[in-house]
Amino acid sequence: MFFRKKKRVFSYKCSDCGDIHKGSPSVYQKRPIHYLNVPKSERDDLTVTSDDLCIIYKTSDKNKEDASYFIRTILEIPITNVEEPMLLGVWVSQSHDSFQKYFETFDDDQSDFSSFGWLHVNQPHYQSFDADGFMTRLGCDVVGQSGGHRPRLYLHDSDHELVFDQRNGISWEKAEKIHKLWIHP
Numbered sequence: 001m002f003f004r005k006k007k008r009v010f011s012y013k014c015s016d017c018g019d020i021h022k023g024s025p026s027v028y029q030k031r032p033i034h035y036l037n038v039p040k041s042e043r044d045d046l047t048v049t050s051d052d053l054c055i056i057y058k059t060s061d062k063n064k065e066d067a068s069y070f071i072r073t074i075l076e077i078p079i080t081n082v083e084e085p086m087l088l089g090v091w092v093s094q095s096h097d098s099f100q101k102y103f104e105t106f107d108d109d110q111s112d113f114s115s116f117g118w119l120h121v122n123q124p125h126y127q128s129f130d131a132d133g134f135m136t137r138l139g140c141d142v143v144g145q146s147g148g149h150r151p152r153l154y155l156h157d158s159d160h161e162l163v164f165d166q167r168n169g170i171s172w173e174k175a176e177k178i179h180k181l182w183i184h185p
């Protein structure tokens with residue numbers, strides 16, 4: 001019989017604020033970066049948003065065809081030898097059809113919902129840009145959940161560090177470093 005090492009609960013004494021931060025990190029971006037990039041004076045006119053859904057129109061005609069659609073999802077990153085994974089609340093873009101379907105079933109069991117999305121990589125530590133200076137975006141599958149839980153995100157294969165970390169997990173030390181970047185920017 002093999003001895004199985006018991007997985008630990010994540011906690012650490014923070015070098016930034018001196019507190020003990022306990023429990024696997026669960027952090028989120030309140031709005032998509034695309035929303036934050038709309039000048040404040042135009043947000044009332046060009047955006048519709050909540051903590052789960054966001055529509056950004058190109059112009060005040062509010063044309064549905066060329067608007068951008070985002071939903072908030074959860075990206076799990078395992079922490080080595082830790083029971084609970086790190087949970088990142090991130091926004092992914094959706095086609096108009098996928099967004100519509102997600103919106104219409106929002107209050108229902110969404111375990112049948114799945115869609116393709118793009119994740120723009122602007123999260124602390126992972127943010128990156130392509131050769132032309134545009135924010136990297138990673139293709140992903142969005143998988144709906146039941147019980148009112150936010151959908152889970154599964155990144156498609158790519159050589160990006162975030163994809164590697166979702167597949168392989170991160171060390172305790174890296175989880176500390178990333179958590180601090182989120183809560184003490």
Ligand SMILES: [Zn+2]
Pocket residue numbers: 014015016017018019021184
């Ligand atoms: Zn702290």
